[in-house]
Amino acid sequence: MSPKQQRGEATADLLLGAVLRVYAESGEQGLTVSAITKASGVSLGSLYHHFGSIDGLVIAAERRWMGRLFDELLAALQAAPTSRDGIEAVVRAYFAFIREHPDAARLVHSPYGDRQPIRSGEEQRDAQRARVSALARWIQPRVESGELASLPQALIESLVLGPVVAVARRWLSGIHDVDLDEVTGILAERIWLSISAEPR
Secondary structure, eight states: OOHHHHHHHHHHHHHHHHHHHHHHHHOGGGOOHHHHHHHHOOOHHHHHHHHSSHHHHHHHHHHHHHHHHHHHHHHHHHHOSSHHHHHHHHHHHHHHHHHHOHHHHHHHTSHHHHHHHHHSHHHHHHHHHHHHHHHHHHHHHHHHTTSBOSOOHHHHHHHHHHHHHHHHHHHHTTOOOSOHHHHHHHHHHHHHHHHBOSOO
16 A cells, blocks of 8 residues: 555544544534544545545445444354354344444444435445345355245344344433343344244
C-alpha cells in the first residue's frame, strides 16, 4: 500500500470512528457534517471525497460493524461441534457483541440502519453476499441431511436471527428486564425446536 493509500485509509478510519462517537453522544439527529468533521478533525472535502455524503459515511460505518458482527456469528457457528451447539453459539456470540460494542450495536440496530436496506438493498446484498453464502453453506447440507427442517433458507435464517435480534434491540434500548446470560440457553432451545427436523 502506498503512503497516499495509507493516509486515505487513516482518514477514512477517523471519519468512521467519529460517526460512532457522535451517534453515541447525540443519536441520529446529531449525525451532521459539522459534528462529524469536528469530532474527526477531518475536512469537509475529505469526507465527501471518501464517502460522497454524510449518508454514505454513516452507511459505511453501519456496514463495517454489521460485517464484524456477522463474521463473529459465523466463526461461532462454524466452531461448534454440533448443529444444536451452533445455534447456542450464535445466540451467545450475538449477545457478547452487543455487550462488548453497545454503541456500534445501537447504530447497527438503529432506525437509520434499518432504512438502509430499503434505500440501497442491492448494494447491501452485494456487500454481505460472501457472509450470507457462508451461512447458506452451513444451513443447506443440514437441510439436505434431514437434520434441519425442509424450509426455505431465508426462513431458517429468520427463525435463527429474528428472536435474537428482538432481544438484542430490547436490551440496547435500555430495557434490561431479561438477563442475557440466563436467556441464552432458553432462546437457543426454542430456536432449535423451530428449525430442527427432529420429531417433537
